Structure formats: structure tokens, C-alpha cells
Amino acid sequence: MNLLNKFKDGGEHKSDPVKETDNDSSTVYKMINDQIAFEYYSMYVYHHLANFLDNIDYINVAEYFQKKGDEELQHARKFVKYLYDRGEKVTFQQIKKPDVKLTDIQSVFESALEHEKEVSKKITEIQSKAEKENDRLTYNFLNWFLVEQIEEEGVLNDYISKLKLLPTPYLFNQEFAD
Numbered sequence: 383m384n385l386l387n388k389f390k391d392g393g394e395h396k397s398d399p400v401k402e403t404d405n406d407s408s409t410v411y412k413m414i415n416d417q418i419a420f421e422y423y424s425m426y427v428y429h430h431l432a433n434f435l436d437n438i439d440y441i442n443v444a445e446y447f448q449k450k451g452d453e454e455l456q457h458a459r460k461f462v463k464y465l466y467d468r469g470e471k472v473t474f475q476q477i478k479k480p481d482v483k484l485t486d487i488q489s490v491f492e493s494a495l496e497h498e499k500e501v502s503k504k505i506t507e508i509q510s511k512a513e514k515e516n517d518r519l520t521y522n523f524l525n526w527f528l529v530e531q532i533e534e535e536g537v538l539n540d541y542i543s544k545l546k547l548l549p550t551p552y553l554f555n556q557e558f559a560d
Contacts, residue, residue: 410520411470413508414461419475420504421458425451427497430480431490440487440551442558447494457527464523487551488542495538502531 428451435444465472482493505527512520541554548554 408470408515408517410508410512410515410517411465411468413511414465414470414520415473415475417504417508418458418461418465418472419477420501421454421461422477423480424454424497424501425458426477427451427480427482428454428494430482431484431494434484435487435490438487440555442555443487443490446558447490450494457530460527464520468519487554488545491538491542491545495535495542498531498534498538502528502535505531 428447432444432447432451435441435447462472482497484490484493505524509521509524509528512518512524544557545551545554
């Protein structure tokens with residue numbers, strides 16, 4: 383209960399006109415906190431992919447995935463700033479180790495695409511919940527991320543197609559050098 387209202391007329395109010403906000407009460411904000419953890423996990427995934435590629439001498443492609451990981455960190459920061467700006471609580475969670483099975487450069491891109499699809503699904507679920515809660519600010523905020531996801535999935539699909547057409551994947555690594 384709001385302290386000002388509690389003592390305004392000497393007693394507690396049954397229905398407080400100024401609703402005290404439990405910063406962790408909204409399902410949407412809980413989902414955004416989960417998404418922050420997933421964005422950090424995404425950074426780990428991309429850095430894991432970069433490490434794998436670096437170890438098999440695809441240094442130029444590894445650098446691309448390193449940058450992708452850095453972008454995921456920026457996404458996490460956008461979500462954190464949004465919660466701070468809304469006066470909501472940010473709860474940092476444990477980040478799990480990436481569980482991605484890699485065998486070659488093709489598997490790296492396929493794993494990245496599957497991961498981006500999972501990110502898209504999670505953000506879409508948050509946006510759907512925001513719509514159900516009539517939270518237009520969050521709904522609109524998430525549009526930027528969804529547009530970004532469409533672009534990311536398209537780029538990865540293009541890279542996968544190119545990889546299949548090249549006589550050797552090492553030519554693909556050279557394309558990233560340019």
C-alpha cells in the first residue's frame with residue numbers, strides 16, 4: 383500500500399486509489415527478464431560458434447560470429463534499459479553453457495539459424511502477452527526486435543544456400559574477408 387494513502391486519514395484503505403506496483407508482478411516483465419538471460423545466452427552461443435570456426439581455420443567467418451555475439455549483448459542491454467526506464471526490476475539469471483553440436487561450417491550456420499528462430503519465437507510470445515495485457519508500450523518496443531529477427535533469419539538462410547553451392551567451404555571464408 384502507498385504510505386501516503388495509508389496515513390492520509392489515519393487508517394488503511396481497502397481499495398488504494400494509487401496502486402502500488404510490485405515490480406515483479408507483470409508476466410510481461412518476467413518474460414523480458416527471461417529474455418535478457420536468453421540474449422546473454424545467445425551471446426555465449428555465437429561466441430561458441432566463433433570459437434569452433436576459429437579452431438577449424440575459418441577465421442573470417444569466426445570474426446562474423448564474434449560480432450554477432452557482441453550484437454546479442456547489445457540486445458540484452460536494450461531490454462535491461464527498457465525495464466529500467468519503465469521502473470521495473472531487472473533480475474539477472476544464471477547463463478547456461480551453450481549446448482550446440484557442431485561438426486563443420488554448415489552445422490554452424492544451421493545451428494545459428496535454429497537459434498535465431500528460437501529467439502524469434504520467444505520475442506513473439508512476449509509481444510503476444512503484452513498485447514493480451516494491453517501493454518502497448520512493450521508491444522511497440524518489441525517490434526524493433528522482431529524486424530531484426532526477420533533480417534537475421536534471412537541472412538542466415540542466404541548463407542546456408544551459398545554454402546551448399548560452393549565447391550569448397552573455404553571459398554566461403556574468403557567471402558567474409560572482403
